[in-house]
Amino acid sequence: MEKDNILEVKHLHKRFTSKNVTVKAVTDVSFSVREGETIGIVGESGCGKTTLGRCIVRAYDASEGEVMYRTEAGEELDFLKVDKKKMKSIRKEIQMIFQDPYSSLDPRMTVLDIIKEPLKANFPKMPTSEMDQMAKEMAEKVGLNPAYLMRYPHAFSGGQRQRIGIARALVLKPKIIVCDEAVSALDVSIQAQVINLLKDLQKEMKLTYIFISHDLSVVEHISDRVGVMYLGKMVEYGETEQIFTRPKHPYTEALMSAVPVADPNYIQERIPLMGEIPNPANPPSGCYFHTRCRYCDQKCSELTPEYKQFEPGHFAACIRAEELKLKGFDYSEMNS
Amino acid sequence: MEKDNILEVKDLHIDIKMMEGTLTPVRGVNFEIKRGETLGLVGESGCGKSITCKSILAINDKKCYPHGEIMFRNEDDSEVDILKMDPKGKEIRNIRGKQISMIFQEPMVAFSPMYTIGNQINECTLLHITKDKKKAKEISMEVMRKVGIANVEKRYNQYPHEFSGGMLQRALIAMALVCNPKLLIADEPTTALDVTIQAQILELMKELQKEFNMAILFITHDLGVVARMCDRVAVMYLGKVVETGDSKTIYANPQHPYTRGLMGSVHKIGGRKDERLFSIEGTVPLAMNLPKQCGFYDRCDARIEGLCDKAEPELVETEPGHKIACFACNNPACQKHRQEVEARLKEEEARGPVEEGGKKRGKR
Numbered sequence: 041m042e043k044d045n046i047l048e049v050k051h052l053h054k055r056f057t058s059k060n061v062t063v064k065a066v067t068d069v070s071f072s073v074r075e076g077e078t079i080g081i082v083g084e085s086g087c088g089k090t091t092l093g094r095c096i097v098r099a100y101d102a103s104e105g106e107v108m109y110r111t112e113a114g115e116e117l118d119f120l121k122v123d124k125k126k127m128k129s130i131r132k133e134i135q136m137i138f139q140d141p142y143s144s145l146d147p148r149m150t151v152l153d154i155i156k157e158p159l160k161a162n163f164p165k166m167p168t169s170e171m172d173q174m175a176k177e178m179a180e181k182v183g184l185n186p187a188y189l190m191r192y193p194h195a196f197s198g199g200q201r202q203r204i205g206i207a208r209a210l211v212l213k214p215k216i217i218v219c220d221e222a223v224s225a226l227d228v229s230i231q232a233q234v235i236n237l238l239k240d241l242q243k244e245m246k247l248t249y250i251f252i253s254h255d256l257s258v259v260e261h262i263s264d265r266v267g268v269m270y271l272g273k274m275v276e277y278g279e280t281e282q283i284f285t286r287p288k289h290p291y292t293e294a295l296m297s298a299v300p301v302a303d304p305n306y307i308q309e310r311i312p313l314m315g316e317i318p319n320p321a322n323p324p325s326g327c328y329f330h331t332r333c334r335y336c337d338q339k340c341s342e343l344t345p346e347y348k349q350f351e352p353g354h355f356a357a358c359i360r361a362e363e364l365k366l367k368g369f370d371y372s373e374m375n376s
Numbered sequence: 377m378e379k380d381n382i383l384e385v386k387d388l389h390i391d392i393k394m395m396e397g398t399l400t401p402v403r404g405v406n407f408e409i410k411r412g413e414t415l416g417l418v419g420e421s422g423c424g425k426s427i428t429c430k431s432i433l434a435i436n437d438k439k440c441y442p443h444g445e446i447m448f449r450n451e452d453d454s455e456v457d458i459l460k461m462d463p464k465g466k467e468i469r470n471i472r473g474k475q476i477s478m479i480f481q482e483p484m485v486a487f488s489p490m491y492t493i494g495n496q497i498n499e500c501t502l503l504h505i506t507k508d509k510k511k512a513k514e515i516s517m518e519v520m521r522k523v524g525i526a527n528v529e530k531r532y533n534q535y536p537h538e539f540s541g542g543m544l545q546r547a548l549i550a551m552a553l554v555c556n557p558k559l560l561i562a563d564e565p566t567t568a569l570d571v572t573i574q575a576q577i578l579e580l581m582k583e584l585q586k587e588f589n590m591a592i593l594f595i596t597h598d599l600g601v602v603a604r605m606c607d608r609v610a611v612m613y614l615g616k617v618v619e620t621g622d623s624k625t626i627y628a629n630p631q632h633p634y635t636r637g638l639m640g641s642v643h644k645i646g647g648r649k650d651e652r653l654f655s656i657e658g659t660v661p662l663a664m665n666l667p668k669q670c671g672f673y674d675r676c677d678a679r680i681e682g683l684c685d686k687a688e689p690e691l692v693e694t695e696p697g698h699k700i701a702c703f704a705c706n707n708p709a710c711q712k713h714r715q716e717v718e719a720r721l722k723e724e725e726a727r728g729p730v731e732e733g734g735k736k737r738g739k740r
Contacts (some may be wrong), residue, residue, distance in 0.1 A: 084570040197659045227420040228597060232641035232653035239652070254570060257600070261643035261653070284645065298575035300600025302642045304623045308604075310579065313572045316540050371646035 041108050041116050046248055047073040047096070047216060052105035054091050063321045065091040066102075067272040070347070071355075073216070078242070078249040080263030080280070082256055082295070084317055088272040089252045093218045096250060097136050098127065109134075112215060132162055135209040139221035141201035145193040152189040155179060155207045162212060178207045181244075182237060199230035203237070210241065218250045223258060235262060256299045260284055265353075268292045271320055271328045274347070278354035285368040288356035290333045293366040306374065309367070327359065335364055377447050377455050382558055382591055383432070383476075384408040388444035390427055390436070390615075400663050401427050402442075403615035403671075406691060409559065414585065414592040416606035416623065418599065418638070422660050424615040425595045429561045432593075433472050434463040449558075451475065474504045477552040481564040483544035487536040494520075494532035497551045504555045516554060523550045524580060542573035546580070553584060560585075561593045566601065578605055599642050603627060608697075611635045614671035615663055617691060621698035631694070631705045633678045670703070678704040687717045 041048055054066040066088045073079050081089050095102045098119060107119040112133060119130065135158075138144035145154055155175040159166060176186045182203045193201055202222065209217055219238070223231045235258065241247060253259050259266060259280075266283045268276040268291065276289040287293045297311040314332050318324055324331050330340040339359055347357040358364075377384055390402040401424040409415050417425050431442045446458040448471065461468045477500075480486040487496060494516060501512040513532075520528045523546045536544060545565065552560060562581070566574040578601065585592055594605055602609055602623060610620040611634065619632040630636045640654030658675045669685040670676070676684070683703055691699045694709040703714040 232655040374646035
């Protein structure tokens with residue numbers, strides 16, 4: 041493992057099998073995460089973003105591959121191989137924030153109990169008063185009034201519920217947080233509140249985020265590096281600026297051109313994506329994207345593209361990446 | 377009604393009677409739509425966007441009591457008030473689905489899972505266009521082709537679960553367009569879809585709009601989508617339109633504090649990373665027993681104590697086509713409105729508390 045990295049995902053595969061069909065939800069995904077940064081994972085629905093996130097917290101057991109993690113004590117572990125007991129101690133350091141603040145909170149528990157639950161599970165011997173204290177501190181940190189902690193989730197609005205979810209994830213003082221569409225269900229003005237909160241907490245607690253979202257403008261705002269997924273594969277990975285201004289994969293280019301920009305004077309050239317995302321149980325041959333790619337040629341349907349580095353830190357999986365001149369956002373134009 | 381307008385909503389109020397009291401999700405909405413244009417209705421959830429649109433089609437819940445005026449230009453160029461019609465009567469049936477149709481938010485929920493797609497599109501055709509089943513099928517298939525559904529012969533006989541989200545939304549658009557309506561109401565038509573599919577659907581709607589020369593009322597909370605689609609924008613907050621105007625004007629120079637907040641909370645691609653997003657503090661209040669003050673008072677950063685909490689600003693025209701409802705905006709029209717209201721308040725105060733008390737008693 042490299043020195044700065046806190047997490048390294050190597051050749052991760054996840055397959056779901058039912059009766060006689062195997063769906064490859066995640067195929068050969070590799071990337072690394074440095075401590076204290078935010079990684080954005082984007083892609084269409086059904087591309088395996090959520091499955092990847094769940095494999096990272098080991099809510100699913102990956103079928104193949106490695107997830108190397110540097111624990112707080114400095115140990116390097118392959119998280120997919122450790123036993124149950126060890127896993128429990130590592131879980132404290134990796135937490136998750138869920139998409140829907142309405143269904144991810146138990147309606148029959150008070151907010152205090154919800155925030156306390158991870159403590160109860162991980163420190164059964166901790167006295168209740170101390171737990172209450174920690175839960176209250178955390179509630180204050182995420183901007184909830186501690187006086188309301190005896191209420192039930194139904195008494196809170198969507199934005200506040202998401203804050204409860206964040207408090208629950210943070211109460212164990214984790215190092216990595218996987219945010220699975222954490223702001224997608226919220227209104228724009230509330231979204232801004234939660235994004236600001238996440239950024240403040242990151243600075244304060246030195247958190248590392250893996251931010252899964254389909255909203256590219258949110259990802260562009262919050263992420264240091266971005267991974268683009270298509271049909272279970274990571275097709276491009278790099279610094280946010282590299283991905284948004286100089287995409288190397290045609291899918292990224294098409295995705296960028298589809299983002300609605302909140303400026304009526306900005307004229308976007310939209311690159312049409314033909315058809316729909318293919319069935320992951322029966323992916324196309326060669327490059328998975330060739331059925332919808334406008335630059336596709338003979339080779340693309342035969343050869344599987346290699347996941348290569350093009351500039352320092354900028355990876356992409358496209359055979360024609362070097363000859364193509366793809367168009368991303370022009371930052372200078374957008375700010376004028 | 378003005379000549380170009382096909383729909384005018386005037387001072388629309390909606391009351392919902394509930395156990396706890398009366399909910400007023402819409403408290404005086406005014407807007408108009410011209411032939412062939414796209415009006416975007418923007419606002420947070422709970423601001424009354426959807427319920428306004430439902431009352432245009434008179435498909436509200438029984439408990440809703442709308443009052444005000446919704447003027448619509450009928451086929452024969454006569455002006456009719458939709459609110460005066462019987463929601464189950466013949467008149468509205470001639471308008472609903474034929475002259476005004478609607479696309480719903482979640483295509484998966486809008487279709488019945490029990491009938492084939494073709495059957496459901498045909499329902500509209502048979503009701504409004506022709507009684508001949510063969511002809512109706514042809515017409516329905518033609519529309520399906522127009523919205524970009526491939527292999528129509530096969531698709532016609534498929535059930536909703538065999539369609540993907542994007543395709544289903546196309547089918548829903550086909551159903552809405554089969555009678556060639558003059559006004560299409562699109563209630564968050566792309567919110568449930570992926571960005572790439574969203575872009576396809578938006579483009580399709582634009583093309584079809586040109587072809588059929590219809591007006592679109594586009595409801596959304598996504599400001600990026602509004603920028604791409606709409607000629608004019610109306611921003612709603614707590615059951616009222618607080619700002620309306622050309623989308624270019626509003627995006628370039630948002631005036632109402634709520635509009636400014638809304639624009640500021642959207643991250644612009646290429647913007648500075650270390651910058652915090654502007655966030656409007658607090659949440660939308662529940663529209664029940666609202667005090668007589670500006671609805672945005674509690675969350676506003678430009679509020680004027682002693683004025684904004686005593687009276688509600690009305691929409692005033694600041695420049696042709698641009699209307700704002702705010703006392704704090706720095707332009708002649710708003711300031712004039714402010715002075716008028718201040719004078720009125722002073723007068724009321726001078727008259728003493730007796731009358732005010734009397735008024736209150738009368739209301740009770």
